[in-house]
Amino acid sequence: MxxxxxxxxxxxxxxxxxxxxxxxxxxxxxxxxxxxxxxxxxxxxxxxxxxxxxxxxxxxxxxxxxxxxxxxxxxxxxxxxxxxxxxxxxxxxxxxxxxxxxxxxxxxxxxxxxxxxxxxxxxxxxxxxxxxxxxxxxxxxxxxxxxxxxxxxxxxxxxxxxxxxxxxxxxxxxxxxxxxxxxxxxxxxxxxxxxxxxxxxxxxRRATEWLFARIQELKTRALETDMAVQRFKSDNGLVKSGASGQLVGEQQLSELNSQLVIARGDTARAEARYQRIKSIIDSGQADAAVSEALGNPVIIDLRNKYLKASKTEAELSARLGRSHIQVISLRAEMREYERLIFDELGRIAESYKSEQEISRSREKALEENLSSLVGVNAGTNETLVGLRELEREADTYKNLYQTFLLRYQEAVQKQSFPxxxxxxxxxxxxxxxxxxxxxxLVVAFVTILGLGLGFGIGAVREFRDRVFRTGRQVRDELGLEFLGFLPAVSASQLRSMHPVSMGAASGPYPPVISQGVMRYSVGSPLSGFAEVLRSAKVAADITLGSHRPKIIGLVSVLPNEGKSTIAKNLASLVAHLGAHTLVIDADLRNPGLSRATAPDAARGLVEVLMDGVPFRELLLREGETGLDLLPAVGRRNLSHTGELISSAAMQALLQDAGQDYDYIFVDLPPVGPIVDVRAAARLFDAFVFVVEWGRTARHVVRSTLEHEQSVYEKTLGVVLNKANLAGVRLYEDYGSRDYYYGKYKKYYRDR
Known part of the structure; x- marks a missing residue:
């Protein structure tokens, strides 16, 4: 929609x-x-x-x-x-x-x-x-x-x-x-x-095989590098000691270096002791001591005597005075003890000096030996660099060999216990x-899938629904007034109509008795069908006012949309209301109105227009409404219908009929394929456009009216024919007039 x-x-x-x-x-x-x-x-x-x-x-x-x-x-x-x-x-x-x-x-x-x-x-x-x-x-x-x-x-x-x-x-x-x-x-x-x-x-297994091959290669390389080390030592006279594994020259150099360090320490100690005892002797400090003096029995004995004499001298000096002969004698004795002590210290100093000289001589000898040995070993340093490189390579291959041998044994064990x-x-x-x-679940899923497919197809159908369903569509798409829905009349509704009045037709015209849907507006005057036609009459009266006669054409875009049926019912309804009404079947190529109401007619509109026959001689009258009908009899060799409909004879016919009738309804050919309506539009006061509900595409009607401006400007409104009134509510918006059609039905009577 x-x-x-x-x-x-x-x-x-x-x-x-x-x-x-x-x-x-x-x-x-x-x-x-x-x-x-x-x-x-x-x-x-x-x-x-x-x-x-x-x-x-x-x-x-x-x-x-x-x-x-x-x-x-x-x-x-x-x-x-x-x-x-x-x-x-x-x-x-x-x-x-x-x-x-x-x-x-x-x-x-x-x-x-x-x-x-x-x-x-x-x-x-x-x-x-x-x-x-x-x-x-x-x-x-x-x-x-x-x-x-x-x-x-x-x-x-x-x-x-x-x-x-x-x-x-x-x-x-x-x-x-x-x-x-x-x-x-x-x-x-x-x-x-x-x-x-x-x-x-x-x-x-693959790892074991690879490890075994690798072990054999590493074993060979380890033996080769070890033999290279031994040959290098032999070629360069490099001999190692059995205990330490060092070269003999390196071991001797290490030992001499250690002895030199010890000798230098001894020399330093001897010099320190000699200098200390010499400073004591030079300063005359009798009470000073060195380690050798403390352990010397002579010095200890002399020191004790000195201390004893010093003590006695102090006591006697205190009692007898410092000038007493005994005190003087004790002082002399004390000086003798000091002299003896320093003499003993001098002998110790000589021994210290001797030790010092010995240490210096030993140190000098070690230095000379070390210098000579370093000179000898200096020539082998470059040789030792090459030896160490060979030894490192040999150690590397040996470690790799041991590692791979261990892993090989583990792999063999794992292969035995996978x-x-x-x-x-x-x-x-x-x-x-x-x-x-x-x-x-399968049934539910497939059912839901089917419902989804149905929803999809329904959505496509809705999207492709390009026909007229509502009055709002008529107003939005065409810009014309919507006159109403004409429902499709069922057989039961036709059977329930008032019976046809069998009274004779008044006047000199032969009677026409309409049957079925062609007289539904008269047979069911209180139906919704008749009400829509009354709306069309009211629209004509409002638009055309007091103009007389009101010449109204019934048109549609396509054939079989029901315009002939609506033309006959609208004319019968207006005649039934007391107005002098004439309906003319001007669809010369397909006179459906005449076939339905006057199938036995031998002459009609064509004879009036072409042969000049007075139209009043060819009129038929509907007895129960007083409606006059000018039929049309189709001719196969008639090809210029547009010229006939728009001719001066047609204009004269309408002017002549206007003297006797208030309303003249003309059933015209479809607007789309036939040019008759376009040619004769100037002769009409208004048009009622008939569109089949749910069938005729909106774009077809819109494009047709856009090209037929003369028809569009005189159109009173649009009637949607053959409508399914039960389904109209599904297309109308909530709150619109036709949405509540069901509530209006109590005012209509189909019987």
Missing amino acids: HQPAGAMLQVDQVLAAVRRQYRIILFFGLLGAIIGMGHALTAVPWYSASTLLLIDGRKGNDPDPTASIAELQFDTGAIDSQVEVLKSERIIAAVIAKAGLADDPGFQRATGSLFGSMIGAVRQALDVRRWFGSEARSDAEARFAKERQLISTLAGNLTVKRVARTYVLSIEFSWPEASRAAEISRAFADAYLDDQLESKFDAT ITEARVITAASRPLAPSHPKKS
Whole structure:
């Protein structure tokens, strides 16, 4: 339905669209339900069996190149990698061999629902390559194709996934046979464990072989580098001591250096002692002491005597005075003791001096020996650099050889005891109930899918609905007044009309008795049909005022839109209201009005216009309304109808008839394909435009009126004919007049 630019899609419009398309929606929903139930009833039940496999995630810090992936720390990527390993063709091929599926014809049969089989048959029938035949395949190609088909079948029915964020993998296999599904699920777990053991054994074996070859190479290199060191020593006279492993020259140099250090220390100590005792002697400090003096018995004895004499001298000086002869004698004695002490100290100083000289001589000798030895060893320094380089290379190869030998022994032990950290924690058991199809879910899903398809098709139908449905569309698209809906008249409504009045027609004109829908406005004067025609009369009276006669043409864009029926009913209604009314059938090529009301007429409008026959001689009269009818009799050789309708004779006819009639209604040909209306538009006071409801495209009517400005400007309004009044409410906006048509029906009477 047409929406103005920028208009918002309202809820009631959506609901109205759903109500308009409910048949399509329900049809596809029901079709989806039937298909879903058919699939659920014919589908082969599938059983799913699951085996849980634990991949131990313990961290392996040992950088062993032979360690399997199960010995490493598993992160998300590693677990996902194991999922792909379980789904690999290597594992699937192992399962096929382990379970003997290649030789099981029952396993290779196609399974599925009846619909799936039908689709497969159709696809096979539409395979263009089969139409032209194919070359015979060899046995190898046939086996290969069979193997690929088996692998594809198992891969399609296998589901491997990680359980939450654990190291547990779920191996789920689906198959129509419950026991077979459990067997194959367990076979996948066993094949994975065997593959892990085999891959670890192969990795260990390959590593062992590589290590063995590498050890032999390292062993040879270690021997060669060790022999190179020995030859270098022999060639350059480099001899090592057995205890320290150093070269003899280096050992001697080290020992002399150590002795020189000791000698220098001894010299320093001897000099320090000699200088100390010399300073004591020079200063005359009798009470000063050195270490040798403290341990000398002579000095100790003299010092004791000196102290004793000094004590006695002090006592006697205090009693007898310092001038007493005994005091003087004691002083002399004390001086003698001091002299003796210094004499003893002088002898000690001489011994210190002697030790000093000995230490200096020894130090000088060591320095001379060290200088000579350094001179000798200086020539071998460059040789020692080369020796050290050879020794480092030899040590490197020796360490590598020892390391690889150790790893080789470990690899040999692991090869003897292959293990894997993956293990089955829950083996698949025979499922008791099928896992799919979920019949209720399938039916619900396909039904919802069908409803969705119905909604989509309904939306497309709504989008492509380019016909007139509402009065608002008439006003928006054409800019004309909307006169109303003329409903499609049913057979029951026709039977309920007032019977035809059988009274004779007044005047000299032969009677015409209208039947069926051609007299519905008279037979049901209180119906909604008659009310719309009265609206058209009122629009003519308002627009044309007191003008007499009112010449009104009934037109449409396309044939069979019902303009002849409306022309006759409108004219009969106006005549029934007491106005002198004439209806002229001017559709000379297809006089449908005349065929319906005066099928026996032999002459008509053509004779009036071409032969000059007075029109009053050809008139027919409807007895019950007093309506006069000028029929038309079609002629096959009549090709200039446009000139006749727009001729001076037609103008004279209308002027002559205007003396006797208040209203003259003219049934004209369709505007679209025929030019008659365009040519004769100047002769008419107004037009009533008839459009078939739900049939005639809006753009056709709009473009026609845009090219027929003379008709457009005189058009009183538009009548939508053959309308489904029950459906009009679905197209009208909430609050519009026609939205409440059902409430107005109590004012209408179809009987």
